[in-house]
Amino acid sequence: EAQVTQNPRYLITVTGKKLTVTCSQNMNHEYMSWYRQDPGLGLRQIYYSMNVEVTDKGDVPEGYKVSRKEKRNFPLILESPSPNQTSLYFCASSLSGRQETQYFGPGTRLLVL
Amino acid sequence: GENVEQHPSTLSVQEGDSAVIKCTYSDSASNYFPWYKQELGKGPQLIIDIRSNVGEKKDQRIAVTLNKTAKHFSLHITETQPEDSAVYFCAASTNFGNEKLTFGTGTRLTIIP
Numbered sequence: 001e002a003q004v005t006q007n008p009r010y011l012i013t014v015t016g017k018k019l020t021v022t023c024s025q026n027m028n029h030e031y032m033s034w035y036r037q038d039p040g041l042g043l044r045q046i047y048y049s050m051n052v053e054v055t056d057k058g059d060v061p062e063g064y065k066v067s068r069k070e071k072r073n074f075p076l077i078l079e080s081p082s083p084n085q086t087s088l089y090f091c092a093s094s095l096s097g098r099q100e101t102q103y104f105g106p107g108t109r110l111l112v113l
Numbered sequence: 114g115e116n117v118e119q120h121p122s123t124l125s126v127q128e129g130d131s132a133v134i135k136c137t138y139s140d141s142a143s144n145y146f147p148w149y150k151q152e153l154g155k156g157p158q159l160i161i162d163i164r165s166n167v168g169e170k171k172d173q174r175i176a177v178t179l180n181k182t183a184k185h186f187s188l189h190i191t192e193t194q195p196e197d198s199a200v201y202f203c204a205a206s207t208n209f210g211n212e213k214l215t216f217g218t219g220t221r222l223t224i225i226p
Contacts, residue, residue, distance in 0.1 A: 004156075031212070033214070035216075040122070040218060041218060042119070042202060042216050042217055042218035042219045043157070043202060043204075043216040043219075044216070045213055045214060045215070045216075048212055048213065050212055056211065056212065058213055059114070059213065059215070090156050090157070092156075097212060098145075098206045098212050098213065098214040099145040099164075099206055099208055101147075101159045101162075102147075102149075102157075102159065102214070104149075104156030104157050104158065105156055106154075106155060106156055107154075107155075107156055
């Protein structure tokens, strides 16, 4: 089944404790991105990647890192999480870019205490 | 950068009636406008999109209209059904420059049986 998977689905952590949210797609998509969803603010793009080793900042990249060492994986790294990073995070992928259907993962709900 | 405003933030309609959600965008170079539907506990899913070379696109009960001069586009859902209850997001992007996709803030649509 074609899908985008994220792990973990739920995470409670404390300020400053490094964490990684994994994202994997099995559709051989080149374009992958991360979004955060907050009430009243909609979906905001954090980072995106056009292909392996090619990443760029979205609208809200501060406090986040990403890497794209393999085509299928695009992990989101929070090196020193803070409470304002409490949010619902979505990974998405598309065949080759932003002007194609984005396939979203199921989301990761993060709480930073 | 691009800014997308979406209205209303919440919308309740009687089953069988029509629902209209409107978005405005700021970048006159934007030429791709997708709409995503997010059901409870799931990631967003593309329902329809339109490119700037057409003014309207229909898919069964769903239609999108685009007014490039006024820089706004709208989602129309006719003969609404309970399964249309969800959060809807509009988005916009250009086809040059960075690879960002900018979303609106979302509309929670509730269909009243």
